[in-house]
Amino acid sequence: MTSPFSRFDSPPPEFRPAVFWFWNRIPGEHEIRRGLAAMKQAGIGTFMIQARLSLPLRDYLSPPFLDACRIAFVEAARIGLEAVIYDEYAWMSGHGGGRTVAGADDLRERHLFWTRADAASAGANGRLELTVSGIRSDFLDFLGEAAREWIYEGGEACWDDWTVVAALAHGNGSTAIPVEAEIVAADPSGCRIAVDAGDLAGRTAWVFVAARCASSRMINYLLPEAAERFAETVYAPLAEAAEAAGPGVARAFFFDHPYAGFYRWREHCGDLGHSLSWSDDFGRAVAPEDLLAIVGCVGPETARRRLAVFAEHARRMHEAFFGTLRRWCDRRGFGFTGHELLSHVGQWGLRGGLGPLDPRGMPGVDHFGLDAFRTVTAVDAADYGSQLAAKLGDSVARSNGRSRCIVEQYSTGREMGRPGLAGQWDLTIERLRAQAIRHTLLGARQFLFHAVYLDDGHPWRDDGPANLRFDFPPGVNFQPWWEDLPEVFDEIARLSAFVEAGEPFRPVGLLYPLAALWQDGGTPPCADHFGWWARALAEAGIGYDVLDERDVARSALQGDELVTTGGRYGTLILPDAHVLSAAGTSSRLRSFACQGGSLVASGRLPEALAKTTVLHLPAASQATIEGFVRSLDRPRPSLRLEGAPSWTFAARHGTSWRLAAFNETAEPRMLHLDLGNDAMLAERWDPQSGAVRAFPLAPDGRIELSAQGVICLEIRPGADPRGAGPGDRPRAWVPAAMPPVVLADDWEFRAVGEDEGFVPISVTAGWERQGWPEHSGTGIYRRRLTLPRLKPDQRWDLVLDRVGETVECRIDGCSIGRRLYGEKRFALDRTGEILVDLHIRNTGANRYYAGTPFAADPPTHSGLLAPPRLVAMESR
Template sequence: MSFTRPDVWHAPATYWFWQRIPTREEIREQLDSLAAAGFGSFQIQTRLSFPRADYLGGEYLAACRAAADEAAARGLMMGLYDEYNWLSGHAGGRTVAGRDELRERHMFFTTARLGGAFAECAVDGIRATDVDHLLEPGRNWVFEGGALRWDEWEVVAALAHPEGTVDDAESVVDVTADAVLVQAGGSGCRVRVAAEALRGRSALTVFVAARCASSRMINYLLPEAAERFLEVGYEPYAAALGDHLGSTVRYVFFDQPHGCFFDWRGRTGHVGSSLMYAPAIVPADRRVLLALARDVGPRTAAWRCDFFERYASVGIDAFLGTLSAWCRAHGVALSGHEVLGYVSSWDPTSTIITDDPRTNFGTDYFGLDRLRDLTAVDARNEHPQISAKFGDSMARSHGRSGCLVEQYFARTGQGSHFAAGRWELTLGQLREQTVRHHLLGMRQLLTHAFWLTDGDDRDEVLANPRFDFPPGVNFEPWFGHHRAFADESGRLSEFLDGARPLDEIAVLYPLRTSWACGPGHPYGKHLAFWAEHLARGGYDFRLLDERELRAGPLPQGFTTLILPGVSVVADAATLDAVEEFAARGGSVLASGPLPSATQRSGLDARLTARTRALLGGEHGAYWEGVPSDEDVDARLCAALAGHTRVETDGMVWSRRGLDATGTRVALFNDDPGRRTVSVRPTGLPALVTRWNTADGTTGEPFEVSGDLRLTLDPGELVCVHLDPGPRAVPATRVLDAGWTLAVDDRVRPVDVYRGWERQGEETFSGVGEYRTQVALTAAEAAWPRWELLLPEVAASAEAEINGHRVGRWGWGPFRAAFGPGVLREGPNLLRIRVASTAANSHYAHGSQRQGPPDPSGLLRPPRLRPHLP
């Protein structure tokens, strides 16, 4: 049984850092240690301290072959990490050796005013913002001689336009034919356009491109660069590994392929870094490029989307498409991850490598994932973050599930360096983070890393292995306890991987908003709020690509669609799909900016009007700012209808999934104190089986006739399977529609998500009567006991159903259980009389003694749910 002994796809994997070529004896000893620690697979990764000249040499490849031989003898799986250090594509500099035309090229832009007889733009002061952080070892690794040198400058576009606001495309003139490169050298260039060629415009923006003549990094936009990388990087591995390829070696792993991120003097405007360059990214209408530097009127969003869609497609196909084809031909899977904007955060715009991740592969994470066979993502440090959920969402959008999470640790203290890492990491912290990742969608942990050597006492970052992203887990004093951690991780993965998701909530990933608006747009904080709130609340959700939404309809299980700050969509067909989802009974929630532009036509006010009308309907809601947790939970309760429910009094992460016989539930107490959890089955009596991740056993099944109640100690992980009995438990009803309110002699429809003082009754104090009807099926009406909950009331209340008083409360909690004879099949009349305070009437006549009106009435929708023992 794989739960007892997790297989190589679920047990933790690790990078095996080589800082030099190991001996055969060291290979045997370290693989014995690795296997004994519970790792099921590994990838050899050479580091900056490894002599670059030895990489892919005969002795190195022989050692790799020996590692594969020894791995096969121990039943270990091996992944092929495809690079020296990282930034897949350069093969330790071999890809561009003798092939200067394959070195990375970049496009820069700058703007100048017309001054006298000409306008002149200069690009200089160029620096690699990412490599600068890697200090001297990094500069010498990336750049020959450790310095930047540029050549082969060319003018890509010269665009004349007004100096101030650009109102429309017609005010932009392509003057590329009149542009003259008056200076070009190793540090920059200058471009000049004569005044008469500007045709009355007062400003000039030029886009220039150059090759970085000293860089070992490649031009990822050229298929021939990827082909050369395969020739000098992959083929030597294939020859050395022989029949291990496709058997012991099951996949290839790429790591952060990207051209360097350059900034320069004179960069102003929208895009925050240089862009990789090849002629294929230049649109036929070169005026489109101006949108990368500044707003260009109503077509700004459309032009930016057009560019970045083209840019992402060229890069993804040229590099990863080429690698994918090689992997298919050699019988291995392709895995790995690109530069991600969401590492270490819930926010996809919270970048840690570049200020503008669009300049890599356009933030089209879902588009890139179509070429992978195994989705992988990056995660940093030991706090909760979105990485695993993003990875699992991408995988599921392409018919797979789960992902690899490369987990590393960086130093964040002021005055230190991130690569100095976290030698103080405890196994408990690693375990906590691993469990969180699993509950958010990770299938396999990829540890960063198991080390050949832990270096020496030199206080040198990166050059000394000791300070090259520690810890090396096998040099931690706690490593003798690692096996228990690894077994628990693998078993939890096996337990979760045997269930399919509930598909309750979809959160749209705003790709085109990213393209058009960049990382400064508020979609980042809105997506971060929704993702973190849903994850912490135990909701089953996944991020959704716009392509999947448009292909529709969404799988039947989804009850809620969330639009987090979505400003730009492909075209009106996206809103058609959202409206179709709502017409089938789905709830649509949104926060932040609403759709106002499309890639097809640019600004379109009709989109916003359509979206507002949709969100103002019975099953929609909109928050201009980031909503409160309470508002969201009130709206989302209906999303859980019909599924096993988990309720807790603290921070307990949970994940639920369906298998052939019932529901699997994993619970993890992430609080410092003991927490109580209540699990509500979908049918009674339910048969409960506990799966013990500590020892791989399953407990004796036991029966519950009501809620399963558990108490979890701090750090405790519990996995249970619920086999529901034949008596189906009715779903909880969130009573948020069809209400009227009677105050004095007035009766009006009312929203029960906010008090009556916000709905035209600012000065009313007294007793207001809410009424609605609840229709029940015969099976629901026959349930023996029900419970009415009023989650938030101001200030006292009483309730009756079909003339039967079921509760009277002077204060909360407003909750009452009642027996048979109250509810019936068909419509049931629910009346709730709420008594407010006297504040709103007594302060109603111009008094300065009151601030905002006092909340009055029902402030959250009542809930009707079956009462369980």
């Protein structure tokens, strides 16, 4: 059995970062071997080959493509990399580059549309004329022309097979009645419907029609035969390529958010924001009044009917698509993972990630139900702010008897004021690392980066073929700091291995308000309330899980704690969960409150809990919730970072605790560790070096955490410490009482890869302002200097106050270390004359955005931005 120390020092692939490997063409054998070797050297543990839009569609799944995949799988096994099979041509899962529906038109996506008209608008013949026209996809409008060409044969949506599903008249407070309706004209853009108005005075006629998109490469996710054909045409050849390389080479298939259409049309109306994926079989399971309930009000039965429709629609879609693929993977011996389209991507709130899209008819929303079909949970994350992804992923995994998750991380341009696909060539290694650490502490086992490229595309053109260079960049292997990544990826892997052990300490449960999300369209209050709670608890360093209502209904009670598959909770929070759907939820919540559990609610409260002991915040705002969280009694062990978000982790590991914290700020912060009154001994597990050694705890539990610093502690009551004794403290260095020496002059510079040698340069501004505006790569700053002699207990530190971005310091040709994030400081262990070389690597932005509409003005800062300083330090 692998010891915890060896797993921490040398983490296996499941803890190491993974990458998508973007193929914009079919690579040769030598290129494949070279690329995989580079990934291995960078500290990557897993790769997924992903064919992008710049790969000609004819090449996808061709014999040469599959041969290249086979070579990659064989080489991966040889060098110790894991492979996961990405299941698509680009994305979205199911279309297989059009192969799934080719020759099987009945499997193409089909949607439900609706239209309405008042009886008063009937013509002289007593008939109403209604239309469905101008159909468009909001999501494809966002993705642009390239996506339309990829999704639709001929680049346009063409509709056929129009049928009337239901026609009703409703109004005047009466029940809905059926009416006669027929399609009198139809074409690829829509249809015209005639309704006999009859005696419908004062009523509104609603007509529901279904149509198939005859030009779409997307499938109907409600049809299991569509998933079966997808498995036959896409999964099977990819599986055979992996199996030919040897058993177990590729451990799983990875699906990438199936697409729900998101169609709108000129006559669109009602509470549901988009069309609904449709099948005749599903149509037979719902009544016409049920359809009316999802778009409008049908009286007291509206909520019940609406919930029933969405729950049944989700159940059928999950079973038809994910269930079919999971069973196929089980038969072939593969795991099954991937992620749905997450409406909270990049956000804490549940509806802020995809703008105005209404996700209720897509394969997600019920993330807990969908996750039951996976063997490993995966989620999506966008850009580099803190967000919900990893926390929700870990929670749904625990609900289904597993733990932790894969977090796919991609970059959009929106965060930087650019179009989405223009991405972030200006991504720094500091931001990448910080995001990976946050994800890991919140529940990620594996950080999946988007992406490694085969090549870096071609210069900007506003037309022509798809360009990998502007396909959600950066290609991390074309970033100048690619050679610095091993240090960061090793650290992330060790952190993941450290937090794997033990049972997380999360005494708070935050209800996922699924019923309220299904009930309310747009951006409902429950989506905002949930995000406010989720963020406030995470930033306060208070452990919590997101709970599925079905888990609450099935839970057990032990005193004042509620126990579910995922954990045990003394506090439950209802975020505007004004509707509950799972049988038994209300009674379980009432019992929990009666036995002393803390039940907290914000916003609207379910009627069934009106007389229950609830700490209710009916008019809560984000500020109210943040203040409430700050006032909570903090259960022990407690970790709190002073003056900054407290990204922390705590887990019980046998009789000990595993604790971790991250300071994401640019300044040192004090970490407050409250363990109670018990005497504790601690070990520090260093994720940078892999070393484990005794760590003396201060009596007041305060620990200074450096800028961008991570600390991992294992704490035991009464255990014998390993290594140094508890009284042995590391040597502390503080500034000596002498002014710093500012090194403002006499610097030379060379842009590595350029023809010229060293030339004089100013260190008050970056190299991008001094003749190298498009240089993305390494720049070397050189200077000779004489270090004055100091006392024996003193040393010189070279401090770089402003530098963009990573820096390696070499003294007389020998490296003394790299600084990739946080403070850029180097301890100099000598005096006298030395030659200082600073190898600084910026980002790819100035090269790849030059000459494009996305170029920064002025260019992105690169190199030394302020004079370095020599600071005398002394030991205490």
